[in-house]
């Protein structure tokens with residue numbers, strides 16, 4: 001398949017190369033990470049052509065299961081990085097999606113359309129039907145377009161669901177996991193030994209990530225904002241290459257452990273927490289770095305606790321998801337933000353979401369009020385899921401926010 005990148009996506013790629021070769025010239029581990037980023041989608045396309053099962057996957061809980069079945073997931077977040085205005089135009093003009101539709105829905109649907117035209121080898125999509133109504137419409141559109149689409153049902157634990165109600169929810173979810181496996185492999189039987197191995201791998205990687213985040217408190221500028229964002233994103237999907245991603249984390253622990261503590265660097269850094277998806281307007285990260293901010297806390301990828309290893313692995317996946325901040329109710333995520341605030345002595349929160357997402361904007365307002373009352377300032381940012389230059393106004397606001405915190 002010819003993967004011709006739009007000029008915006010090409011510019012984004014150049015930005016990654018610049019970050020790899022110049023901003024992170026001192027860090028072989030982060031250089032290797034960016035190589036994984038750059039090759040992710042192209043290599044997955046090639047693997048698909050050579051007969052490996054490859055799917056577009058937007059459901060984080062399923063990643064260990066997908067790997068355990070010998071398949072490769074290509075995360076939706078990376079669809080954003082390779083898509084641009086052309087994809088948005090397809091969604092608005094060809095699919096007639098209203099302009100105000102969330103940019104994530106428009107960017108992914110438009111990009112899949114364009115890739116299909118170009119002969120992509122990845123024609124299966126695993127999404128979530130719990131996400132939102134615009135995406136549910138997009139799934140129908142993609143089915144009509146000839147994609148094999150599967151969506152998982154609601155993975156939502158309402159506050160107060162405990163005891164037998166909780167156990168019932170676990171059983172329901174376990175059943176769903178088998179349904180998904182049937183779509184992926186043709187059988188409801190899950191290879192439990194293989195899934196257990198993936199769980200052990202995931203726990204190892206989350207422990208490594210915790211070490212890295214602890215070491216970064218002493219060396220806040222060794223990994224810059226774009227680097228840490230991709231490191232954290234990779235914890236969900238490993239860029240299609242679990243062993244190589246593991247090597248990146250191992251190498252980074254070693255790098256950080258070997259550094260002398262520089263007290264001036266520590267004092268200079270303004271500790272920040274990032275909540276929400278990853279912004280594709282990379283200028284945002286540069287502005288954070290230039291203003292002296294350091295993203296030392298994240299709440300998007302659950303990495304602060306392990307999957308249980310001593311129970312049935314399918315149940316382990318269900319319990320991990322339902323007990324993490326990804327279980328739907330914003331109160332779970334709020335608890336994790338609070339833990340991170342204490343852990344890094346955060347001076348501010350960056351609340352990031354995508355244009356057109358009404359769910360996200362309500363949640364961000366709730367967080368803003370809550371943390372404002374606790375004396376933690378925040379900035380509410382809305383960006384696009386597809387690549388593009390951030391507006392000057394957005395960058396000015398970030399700069400002003402961080403300067404205020406210093």
Ligand code: SF4
Nearest residue numbers: 102104131132354357
């Ligand atoms: S960002 Fe919001 S509107 Fe967009 S797909 Fe996600 S939940 Fe739906």
